[in-house]
Amino acid sequence: MDPSRGEVWVFADYRDYDRNRVxxxxxxxxxxxxxxxxxxxxxxxxxxxIAPYVMEYIAHGAQAVYVMEAPQLGLFRNxxxxxxxxxxxxxxxxxxxxxxxxxxxxxxxxxxxxxxNTGLSSDCVGLEIDERTGFMLQTTxxxxxxxxxxxxxxxxxxxxxTVRPGVFKERPHDQEATAPVxxxxxxxxxxxxxMELLFxxxxxxxxxxxxxxxxxxxxxxxxxxxERFKLVSRLAGLLGGQVGGTRPLxxxxxxxxxxxxxxxxxTVKPKILISLGTSGALQYAAGIQNSEFIMALxxxxxxxxxxxxxxxxxxxxxxxxxxxVRALEGICRKDEEVAHG
Amino acid sequence: MDKFRTVSAYxxxxxxxxLQAELSAKGAGGFFFQAHRLHPGERIPLISGRxxxxxxxxxxxxxxxxxxxxxxxxxxxxxxxxxxxxSTALExxxxxxxxxFQKGLLSIIRGTLFDACGCKVIFGDxxxxxxxxxxxxxxxxxxxxxxxxxxxxx
Numbered sequence: 001m002d003p004s005r006g007e008v009w010v011f012a013d014y015r016d017y018d019r020n021r022v023x024x025x026x027x028x029x030x031x032x033x034x035x036x037x038x039x040x041x042x043x044x045x046x047x048x049x050i051a052p053y054v055m056e057y058i059a060h061g062a063q064a065v066y067v068m069e070a071p072q073l074g075l076f077r078n079x080x081x082x083x084x085x086x087x088x089x090x091x092x093x094x095x096x097x098x099x100x101x102x103x104x105x106x107x108x109x110x111x112x113x114x115x116x117n118t119g120l121s122s123d124c125v126g127l128e129i130d131e132r133t134g135f136m137l138q139t140t141x142x143x144x145x146x147x148x149x150x151x152x153x154x155x156x157x158x159x160x161x162t163v164r165p166g167v168f169k170e171r172p173h174d175q176e177a178t179a180p181v182x183x184x185x186x187x188x189x190x191x192x193x194x195m196e197l198l199f200x201x202x203x204x205x206x207x208x209x210x211x212x213x214x215x216x217x218x219x220x221x222x223x224x225x226x227e228r229f230k231l232v233s234r235l236a237g238l239l240g241g242q243v244g245g246t247r248p249l250x251x252x253x254x255x256x257x258x259x260x261x262x263x264x265x266x267t268v269k270p271k272i273l274i275s276l277g278t279s280g281a282l283q284y285a286a287g288i289q290n291s292e293f294i295m296a297l298x299x300x301x302x303x304x305x306x307x308x309x310x311x312x313x314x315x316x317x318x319x320x321x322x323x324x325v326r327a328l329e330g331i332c333r334k335d336e337e338v339a340h341g
Numbered sequence: 342m343d344k345f346r347t348v349s350a351y352x353x354x355x356x357x358x359x360l361q362a363e364l365s366a367k368g369a370g371g372f373f374f375q376a377h378r379l380h381p382g383e384r385i386p387l388i389s390g391r392x393x394x395x396x397x398x399x400x401x402x403x404x405x406x407x408x409x410x411x412x413x414x415x416x417x418x419x420x421x422x423x424x425x426x427x428s429t430a431l432e433x434x435x436x437x438x439x440x441x442f443q444k445g446l447l448s449i450i451r452g453t454l455f456d457a458c459g460c461k462v463i464f465g466d467x468x469x470x471x472x473x474x475x476x477x478x479x480x481x482x483x484x485x486x487x488x489x490x491x492x493x494x495x
Contacts, residue, residue: 017443051353051355051359051360051447052442052443052445052447054348054360055348055349055350055351055353055360055443055445055447056350056443056444056445058348058349058350059350059351059444059445065348067359069358069359173350173444174350175350175351175381175444175445176350176351176380176381177349177350178347178348178349178350178362179347179348179350180345180346180347180348181345181346181347181348181359181360182345183346183359
């Protein structure tokens with residue numbers, strides 16, 4: 001008897017836990033997929049001193065947790081983690097394995113897939129179960145984002161996918177939850193260090209992260225001159241939002257790489273997204289589709305961005321943007337006057 | 342076979358360095374020990390049991406932290422991060438320390454507990470509780486019914 005056959009697994013990346021929510025987002029999606037398969041969602045966690053995360057994952061929807069604890073797993077290291085996770089997968093044979101598309105996950109997941117001789121879809125923006133076949137449909141941008149491909153892994157197991165942070169929504173924390181936890185004996189780790197940690201430094205980000213922002217002003221090449229860009233920043237300031245941009249704008253040096261929205265940048269999910277001068281190319285749209293309300297402004301009435309927008313304005317940014325900023329400044333002034341009596 | 346435990350999202354005891362929502366153990370002469378499951382809102386780890394000294398003399402009976410049989414005058418002292426059951430000579434028979442992280446709690450129980458034969462049944466240290474001498478019927482691997490219960494979701 002192999003009681004765990006067919007589970008939907010999520011690899012736990014708990015580094016920078018308070019801000020890196022991708023594992024929780026994947027647990028939520030894994031629960032959905034598992035329900036479709038009449039299976040359960042489980043988390044595979046490797047590390048040392050990881051008890052708090054085990055409890056957190058249960059609170060966020062994990063229906064089982066597989067744990068391997070050893071001092072050698074105290075640091076996220078590719079070689080050792082690959083060995084350990086492959087051992088877990090070979091032992092318990094999950095149907096699906098999801099990995100967060102973090103810096104580590106993007107390097108780690110292909111190694112694991114190769115070792116297990118299975119397929120891997122990277123940077124998926126959608127995961128569903130095909131009702132007819134039971135295969136996981138992995139929607140992923142292909143050919144540089146010009147196409148959206150649906151990939152299946154019909155023969156090899158597990159079906160593997162990476163998903164970037166922000167694509168799915170995490171479940172609320174449930175303190176009443178309980179789950180079985182299976183502690184595995186550590187594997188024999190490969191000898192010799194493939195890397196040595198010399199020091200650790202947490203880079204400080206300015207302001208709120210794009211993924212966490214409630215209001216995002218997203219600028220495209222249509223904004224591409226310094227005067228207009230100043231207005232974009234002003235607009236973000238007035239709305240208490242964060243500024244992000246498309247790759248062409250970032251390539252021109254208006255924003256740092258960390259502010260890129262889209263397939264190879266961040267996936268945002270604000271309450272309001274204002275998209276300015278962006279055409280709405282597929283690779284960009286992949287990063288904004290989880291926004292609650294999208295307002296788009298572009299001079300081309302046929303721009304694909306309007307297919308994604310809840311409110312579309314066709315017009316010249318040079319005319320509309322200053323008016324929008326002035327109007328908002330007026331509203332803010334009035335609010336201040338009221339506040340100060 | 343890898344060992345399966347039920348773990349709570351809210352509160353667990355540390356047992357052999359691992360999480361466990363509740364724990365019970367039995368020994369000779371009516372010895373028993375139970376660490377009860379805590380529910381959200383409860384913050385103080387609860388134990389029940391009948392404990393003996395190393396000569397097999399009855400020391401104490403506890404029911405959910407109330408000292409119900411107490412011929413030697415033990416007392417339960419509440420502390421900032423838990424509690425301790427102290428003898429009149431101010432030696433701790435058993436103590437519990439609660440650690441808080443994220444939105445969960447973890448209790449570490451320390452002490453050494455003997456059954457009526459004077460056999461050390463349970464001891465607790467920084468890795469939490471450990472069972473010392475295991476009753477004959479105690480298994481390390483899971484039995485078939487236990488496995489079935491563990492995977493009852495199917």
